[in-house]
Amino acid sequence: MREYCRVERDGALTLVTLARPERRNALHVHANEALQEVWDDFAADPDQHVAILTGGPDFFCAGNDLKWQAEGGKVGGVRSGFAGLCYRFDLDKPVIAAVNGIAMGGGFETVLNCDIVIADETARFALPEVRHGMAALAGGVHRLTRTLGRQRAMGICLTGRMVSAAEGRELGFVNEVAPAHEALRVARDWAATLLANGPLALQATKHVALQGLSTADIGVACRTEYWPVQRMKASADYVEGPRAFAEKRKPEWTGR
Incomplete structure (x- = not known):
């Protein structure tokens, strides 16, 4: 199951890297199940205090794997939601998102569930579900509205438009914009600051x-x-x- 992501531990830091590059890190049910196990392990480990979630150098996560669904693959959710994280409401340990490239649909919803968001200057965010006759129901519409307020959130949710890293910083859901391909490095700096605290x-x-x-x-x-x-x-x-x-x-x- 863990072939869909990589997990590394560096002292009290857990680094989770999505690993479906052939699908731009779009996730299907098996990947969600694997990630659920990863976050279960992180939550239960008393020696792990902070996590970073990232993707590849060119994309974070393209969202739900619609090709898998169209090909007749098994569909369905998992207890803790998309990426094993979006419906996980009892994880008190901080999670940092390090975003390179695109974070679409469920990928963006996963970012919104993280506590700190570092986006490189190439990052792009969108909830395009409405363009496909669907809705962002993995928490996206709720979290974006709570973060941005009604009108600004609806301007994104109802159009499905792309939001740049710079605009995300201005709107308030991105903490820092990093140079291209350096989101993970900057996220590690933030993690080090957190890990210096109790x-x-x-x-x-x-x-x-x-x-x-x-x-x-x-x-x-x-x-x-x-x-x-x-x-x-x-x-x-x-x-x-x-x-x-x-x-x-x-x-x-x-x-x-």
Whole structure:
């Protein structure tokens, strides 16, 4: 199953690379199943704290493999959605997207589910489903509307038009535009910055931020006791952080 992607671990960093170049990294059900296993493993591994998701040098992901579907291949979804990620609402560990070239349909939806997006200057994004009589139902219409607001999101969703990396940065769903073919290098720099922080603090921060989006009353959101925050406060890292600051040294995180 893992022939559809490559997984590398570099210390506490997991690098996931989509690997269907013959289909511009378009994904079918078997690829989605493989990626679901990858993200299950990442979520369960206490020694892995940050992930980067990337594609090839010329494309990130062309979305759902419509050729496979037209050829009569098995269709269907997986529990955690497109790329094993789009319906995964309980992953508190940060995920960075490193985007070279195109991110179309499900590829763009996957990008929108990542926490930080690094796009090289050649990157292009689109939700073209409406052009094929379909809709971006892997979370794209919901996430884009929440990120951009109604009118700007609808201007993309209802036309299926392409959005450049520079426009994505201006609109707010791209964090940084990298030189051509250097998105992964820049994403690694961001990952290094994240990994210098407390891993349980990262997870608590992401959990609280995303859960708070579903709470209309900010007062309720601020007063809610979230379990990752309780875990963080009970950890050895919660003692190590202030101690390292007082001793003017780098903290030695354990994630426990």
